[in-house]
Amino acid sequence: MGIAVPATYVELADLALARGVAPGKYVDGLGVTRMCVPLEQEDTVTLAARAARAALESAGCAPSEVGMLVVGTETAVDHSKPVSSYVQGLLGLSTGCRVFETKHACYGGTAALQMALDWVRSGSARGKKALIVCSDIARYGVGTPGEPTQGAGAVAMLVSDQPRLITFEAGKTGVYSKDVMDFWRPLYSKDALVDGHYSVQCYLDALEGAYRAYQAVEADAGGARFYSDRFAALVYHVPYGKMSRKAHRHLRTLDGDPAPDDSFDRLVGSSLVLPSQVGNIYTGSMYLALASLLGTAQEDLTGRCVGLFSYGSGSCAEFFSGVVQPGAQARVKALGLEALLERRRALSIPEYEDVMRARERLDERPAADAPGTGFRYQGTRDHKRIYVS
Ligand code: HMG
Numbered sequence: 001m002g003i004a005v006p007a008t009y010v011e012l013a014d015l016a017l018a019r020g021v022a023p024g025k026y027v028d029g030l031g032v033t034r035m036c037v038p039l040e041q042e043d044t045v046t047l048a049a050r051a052a053r054a055a056l057e058s059a060g061c062a063p064s065e066v067g068m069l070v071v072g073t074e075t076a077v078d079h080s081k082p083v084s085s086y087v088q089g090l091l092g093l094s095t096g097c098r099v100f101e102t103k104h105a106c107y108g109g110t111a112a113l114q115m116a117l118d119w120v121r122s123g124s125a126r127g128k129k130a131l132i133v134c135s136d137i138a139r140y141g142v143g144t145p146g147e148p149t150q151g152a153g154a155v156a157m158l159v160s161d162q163p164r165l166i167t168f169e170a171g172k173t174g175v176y177s178k179d180v181m182d183f184w185r186p187l188y189s190k191d192a193l194v195d196g197h198y199s200v201q202c203y204l205d206a207l208e209g210a211y212r213a214y215q216a217v218e219a220d221a222g223g224a225r226f227y228s229d230r231f232a233a234l235v236y237h238v239p240y241g242k243m244s245r246k247a248h249r250h251l252r253t254l255d256g257d258p259a260p261d262d263s264f265d266r267l268v269g270s271s272l273v274l275p276s277q278v279g280n281i282y283t284g285s286m287y288l289a290l291a292s293l294l295g296t297a298q299e300d301l302t303g304r305c306v307g308l309f310s311y312g313s314g315s316c317a318e319f320f321s322g323v324v325q326p327g328a329q330a331r332v333k334a335l336g337l338e339a340l341l342e343r344r345r346a347l348s349i350p351e352y353e354d355v356m357r358a359r360e361r362l363d364e365r366p367a368a369d370a371p372g373t374g375f376r377y378q379g380t381r382d383h384k385r386i387y388v389s
Pocket of ligand 1: 025028145196238240282
């Protein structure tokens with residue numbers, strides 16, 4: 001696994017004061033402390049490339065070992081050329097690699113992951129690995145209710161028949177999909193539009209449908225009084241921390257638990273440490289929560305089963321599960337994710353508003369030399385996006 005976030009963030013308490021809102025509403029009411037905001041040299045491609053390189057490095061995997069690269073995103077940079085092709089070029093992946101992009105709101109990364117798992121299990125991979133990258137910049141209009149639920153970042157995962165973090169259980173998935181208009185982004189808009197409270201209800205309906213579908217393929221609660229206690233932890237899609245709390249309350253109510261909040265800290269708490277510092281990163285949100293669980297949980301999860309719930313507006317959702325592998329928690333801790341977040345710089349609210357305005361024109365900005373190191377977006381030349389590594 002590899003994770004990339006922008007080097008800058010906004011403090012939610014500062015944003016609340018600037019919007020005339022009590023800071024408690026954003027920090028406690030929504031459960032978000034900070035949200036990442038990218039500067040102009042960072043976009044979905046550079047975040048994806050940085051996360052992908054980190055994943056390859058942490059696994060000691062050579063680019064030639066990758067036989068499939070899929071980028072799940074809903075904030076792509078081109079109507080035709082996929083983000084994955086830019087990433088292939090920046091990372092120097094082989095020409096024998098199958099490269100494409102998937103989209104279904106926040107579910108796009110899970111669609112890619114499930115496809116990669118089946119590719120590996122079927123034998124078609126013939127020893128190659130799949131590189132799955134979830135990369136997005138979550139953006140709502142300034143001053144809208146969605147504004148405090150923005151964020152940006154990417155999570156990359158290597159999928160192989162020798163998993164070092166988690167073994168996803170074959171066939172143990174429950175899917176729920178339904179055509180709803182809860183959240184969308186018209187072709188002419190850079191900002192997402194959302195029917196906020198309705199989207200929360202759609203999420204909960206989808207959770208119920210996917211959870212019931214999972215139980216239909218795995219009826220065994222493993223002797224637990226409440227079904228979800230068969231899991232050592234639950235990882236929900238996290239548009240903001242409070243949504244995970246609502247999700248867990250709903251799931252435990254479905255289990256028949258008369259005190260549905262009591263298990264929250266035990267089963268969910270560790271998965272929210274990193275998301276509360278980053279915000280919504282759409283496709284990568286649930287995988288950031290998984291990294292948070294593996295990187296911050298105090299208890300030994302080795303050999304234990306974890307339940308995961310992925311939701312993409314529109315909608316498609318999936319509840320699935322995996323078993324934590326020996327050494328997984330030490331490997332994720334070694335990524336130094338909390339230190340990575342500490343190194344970021346806070347933006348003042350006027351700086352953040354300038355960044356949001358500049359983003360409007362970023363896709364047409366003439367390419368200029370960009371100082372600094374690492375993958376950077378320089379602008380466009382002859383209608384082509386220019387990146388440097
Ligand atoms: P809002 O209407 O401004 O907020 O927007 P609210 O009035 O519902 O208040 C939020 C919470 O703060 C409430 O808690 C208040 O009680 C509490 P709740 O009742 O929900 O438990 N509150 C306070 N708490 C402490 N101190 C205070 C205080 N004041 C109020 N002083 C909304 C909230 C989430 C609707 C908005 O931010 C929004 O539209 N966000 C974007 C949509 C979204 O994230 N939806 C989530 C489900 S859909 C999804 O997850 C898919 C998605 O990731 C996209 C994709 O799939 O690609 C979004």
